[in-house]
Every structure is written in structure tokens, then in C-alpha cells.
Amino acid sequence: AQTVTQSQPEMSVQEAETVTLSCTYDTSESDYYLFWYKQPPSRQMILVIRQEAYKQQNATENRFSVNFQKAAKSFSLKISDSQLGDAAMYFCAYPNFGNEKLTFGTGTRLTIIP
Amino acid sequence: DTAVSQTPKYLVTQMGNDKSIKCEQNLGHDTMYWYKQDSKKFLKIMFSYNNKELIINETVPNRFSPKSPDKAHLNLHINSLELGDSAVYFCASSQDPQTGHISYEQYFGPGTRLTVT
Numbered sequence: 267a268q269t270v271t272q273s274q275p276e277m278s279v280q281e282a283e284t285v286t287l288s289c290t291y292d293t294s295e296s297d298y299y300l301f302w303y304k305q306p307p308s309r310q311m312i313l314v315i316r317q318e319a320y321k322q323q324n325a326t327e328n329r330f331s332v333n334f335q336k337a338a339k340s341f342s343l344k345i346s347d348s349q350l351g352d353a354a355m356y357f358c359a360y361p362n363f364g365n366e367k368l369t370f371g372t373g374t375r376l377t378i379i380p
Numbered sequence: 381d382t383a384v385s386q387t388p389k390y391l392v393t394q395m396g397n398d399k400s401i402k403c404e405q406n407l408g409h410d411t412m413y414w415y416k417q418d419s420k421k422f423l424k425i426m427f428s429y430n431n432k433e434l435i436i437n438e439t440v441p442n443r444f445s446p447k448s449p450d451k452a453h454l455n456l457h458i459n460s461l462e463l464g465d466s467a468v469y470f471c472a473s474s475q476d477p478q479t480g481h482i483s484y485e486q487y488f489g490p491g492t493r494l495t496v497t
Contacts, residue, residue, distance in 0.1 A: 309490070309493075316485055366411065
């Protein structure tokens with residue numbers, strides 16, 4: 267069964283600094299996708315970034331980028347120039363092959379220090 | 381235009397009652413989901429429907445019954461509510477993969493916070 271692990275329950279970063287959130291996963295598939303979702307206090311789930319496993323290049327969306335290490339089954343999220351609005355729970359997620367249900371990690375609560 | 385909407389956003393009720401949560405998506409997606417987020421923020425799939433057909437039922441008590449009248453709607457009915465049902469329930473939708481393992485991101489509704497007293 268696919269599993270997703272986020273080992274950092276909480277992280278904090280100074281405003282304008284860079285922070286990296288970790289995620290590891292387990293799968294027997296060779297072709298798959300990975301997502302990072304953000305959940306601010308409003309509780310809305312917002313897709314931050316997605317990575318396709320067959321692509322060598324790490325995905326980037328403005329200040330958000332990933333470090334995808336397929337062999338190590340690692341998928342970390344880097345947030346550059348952190349802003350107060352980045353404060354949220356961040357969830358790593360893996361869509362299961364065939365039925366597409368998302369398996370989520372336990373989340374990392376990110377605090378931005380002004 | 382709200383892509384995935386849920387009603388109500390908040391629901392407070394007593395043990396033993398029956399309640400429903402409604403979900404609608406206007407994205408033209410074929411697949412819809414219900415997720416439960418517990419007090420520790422852990423998110424877990426409950427059900428998935430593809431074009432009105434049940435695809436996933438993840439060990440959810442029989443008191444929970446999803447209903448999909450059409451592919452744009454997926455409602456969740458809960459009978460005989462228990463204290464442990466208190467959680468945030470999210471509806472989501474995604475485009476149906478046409479061929480192979482093509483995963484489209486899921487779009488989530490705003491969530492319904494259910495409190496059972």
C-alpha cells in the first residue's frame with residue numbers, strides 16, 4: 267500500500283527566508299504524480315504544486331519549488347522569500363494508481379515569523 | 381463562480397440525529413470524492429464516485445451513505461450520528477483519467493465542520 271510520510275509536524279521560518287518541508291513516500295509504481303497542498307486557517311485545500319515522476323525536471327511555481335528524488339522516494343517543498351500568507355498546514359499527497367484517491371501525509375504546520 | 385461548493389459549512393447536531401451534507405461541482409468533472417479530516421488534521425478518503433458509480437468505499441461505517449444523483453453532485457448522508465463523527469468533511473472532484481495513469485489534481489470544496497454534541 268502507498269504511504270506518505272511527513273516527519274516535521276511543525277516548522278517556522280523568518281519572513282523573507284527560505285524553508286524546506288520534507289516528504290517521503292512509498293510506492294511500487296514507476297509512473298505517478300505527487301502533489302503539495304496548502305491548508306490555511308480558512309481550511310480551504312489549495313494545490314500548491316504537482317510533480318510528474320517521469321519528468322527529470324523539478325516543478326516550480328513562482329516562489330514554490332520541489333526537490334524530487336525518485337530513487338530515494340523523496341519529494342520536498344521549498345518556499346523562497348517566505349511571506350506571512352504562507353502560514354498554513356502543508357500536505358504532501360500521492361494519487362493512487364487506478365482510482366486516483368489521494369493518500370495524504372500527516373501535514374506540516376508552517377509558521378512565518380515577522 | 382465557486383468550482384466545488386458544499387452546504388452547510390458548519391453543522392452542529394446532537395448524537396443520534398441524521399444529517400446530510402451536499403456537494404456540487406461546476407467543473408464538468410467525472411469523479412467526486414468525500415474526505416474526512418479529523419481533529420489532528422489527518423485527511424483520509426471515504427468515498428469516490430465516477431459518473432454516479434461508486435468506486436471507493438474505504439471501510440466507512442454503514443451509517444454513512446453517499447448518493448450521487450448526477451455527476452455534478454455527491455451528497456453524504458449520516459445516520460445515527462456519534463461523537464466520533466465530529467470532523468471536517470471535504471468534497472473534491474477531478475477529471476476522469478482517460479488513458480493510462482494520468483492523474484489530475486483534485487479540487488476541494490470549502491469543507492463542512494460537523495460537531496456532534
